[in-house]
Amino acid sequence: MSKIVFIGGGNMASCLIGGMLANGFSSQDITVSEPNDDSRQRMKSTHGVLTTADNLAAVSQADIVVLAVKPQIMAAVASPLEAKLKHKPIIVSIAAGIPVGALQSWLGQDLKIVRAMPNTPAMVQSGATGLFANQSLDGGQQAMIENIFSAVGYACWVGQESDIDAVTAVSGSGPAYFFLVYEAMLKVAQELGLEKQTASQLTLHTALGAARLALASESTPNELREQVTSPGGTTQAAIESFQAQDLEGIFRTAMTSALERAKEMSDDFAG
Numbered sequence: 001m002s003k004i005v006f007i008g009g010g011n012m013a014s015c016l017i018g019g020m021l022a023n024g025f026s027s028q029d030i031t032v033s034e035p036n037d038d039s040r041q042r043m044k045s046t047h048g049v050l051t052t053a054d055n056l057a058a059v060s061q062a063d064i065v066v067l068a069v070k071p072q073i074m075a076a077v078a079s080p081l082e083a084k085l086k087h088k089p090i091i092v093s094i095a096a097g098i099p100v101g102a103l104q105s106w107l108g109q110d111l112k113i114v115r116a117m118p119n120t121p122a123m124v125q126s127g128a129t130g131l132f133a134n135q136s137l138d139g140g141q142q143a144m145i146e147n148i149f150s151a152v153g154y155a156c157w158v159g160q161e162s163d164i165d166a167v168t169a170v171s172g173s174g175p176a177y178f179f180l181v182y183e184a185m186l187k188v189a190q191e192l193g194l195e196k197q198t199a200s201q202l203t204l205h206t207a208l209g210a211a212r213l214a215l216a217s218e219s220t221p222n223e224l225r226e227q228v229t230s231p232g233g234t235t236q237a238a239i240e241s242f243q244a245q246d247l248e249g250i251f252r253t254a255m256t257s258a259l260e261r262a263k264e265m266s267d268d269f270a271g
């Protein structure tokens with residue numbers, strides 16, 4: 001079995017490891033390298049994985065190294081690892097906005113590097129992750145990386161690195177778009193007379209049900225919408241109001257802003 005080493009034992013590492021253990025990975029194949037004693041202890045007691053404070057020793061034994069530290073400290077954490085990567089483990093970075101080129105400049109040019117963009121619903125095994133590899137992985141390597149991220153939800157590969165910026169604008173930031181809609185529907189539902197708890201549960205179960213129905217169905221979003229929209233009825237009144245205010249245009253502007261910001265952040269790291 002491949003040895004997987006996490007550099008950084010924070011929230012995202014913990015959530016990935018929890019999913020991996022629930023999906024057949026062995027705790028003895030996973031090592032977390034993390035300077036903070038409390039975080040190491042938490043990793044050991046929660047997940048039973050191996051822990052260390054020695055990043056260099058950890059990566060020298062790894063088949064896969066998952067870089068799970070904050071983007072702003074990635075250069076300082078990654079640069080010293082280069083000397084211990086001669087056996088060429090696959091590098092997986094989950095750090096937002098750090099391009100492959102920057103990782104290569106810190107870690108070595110000829111490594112297989114995967115950029116992963118997970119999102120926060122990974123915490124409840126309902127994440128969505130986009131993956132990009134700078135070199136082709138063999139079937140076993142590709143499956144192993146997919147297994148790590150599909151343990152916490154849906155995972156898919158994208159064809160070029162710039163697609164990761166689009167993934168960031170869609171699913172990386174996307175949970176917040178739905179939370180914004182949740183917030184708005186919750187407020188208005190209360191103004192319409194519902195108790196907060198009732199409004200919240202009805203809104204969230206509607207979101208969950210709509211997503212499940214769409215996932216289970218072959219229909220287009222437009223067809224699904226038409227199934228709930230009888231002519232002259234309540235849904236039509238609401239939809240016409242959204243469309244009169246150009247809901248699609250609002251999303252286009254917002255998601256394009258997220259994409260542009262993701263590009264700017266990558267450009268900062270590319271120097």
Ligand SMILES: NC(=O)c1ccc[n+]([C@@H]2O[C@H](COP(=O)([O-])OP(=O)(O)OC[C@H]3O[C@@H](n4cnc5c(N)ncnc54)[C@H](OP(=O)(O)O)[C@@H]3O)[C@@H](O)[C@H]2O)c1
Pocket residue numbers: 007008009010011012013033034035036039055068069070071073077094095096117118119120
């Ligand atoms: N959270 C998300 O939803 C999400 C989504 C997509 C991508 N990401 C990416 O995932 C990465 C981790 O995010 P997170 O939310 O898990 O952050 P986090 O909870 O702060 O985890 C980072 C961990 O790295 C540790 N660390 C600091 N210096 C280190 C070093 N020299 N060697 C090894 N470990 C070190 C930190 O320890 P201390 O606490 O002692 O500093 C902390 O435990 C980020 O790059 C972020 O962009 C997160």
